[in-house]
């Protein structure tokens with residue numbers, strides 16, 4: 755299951771929580787108030803929200819040369 759990073763809206767405590775895909779809510783272990791999702795570590799690494807691998811070609815398009823070499827950018 756993916757690991758989600760949350761930030762408590764009340765005390766700003768940050769914590770990671772392993773939750774089922776698509777989960778958006780978690781409770782702060784510090785003050786037990788609702789926390790909002792900061793980033794999904796799982797999604798940030800290699801997958802989309804559907805849990806499918808994201809095409810590498812879609813990331814940083816044109817990054818090979820910054821458009822300076824005329825490679826198709």
Ligand SMILES: [Zn+2]
Pocket residue numbers: 762763764765766767782783784785786787
């Ligand atoms: Zn808190």
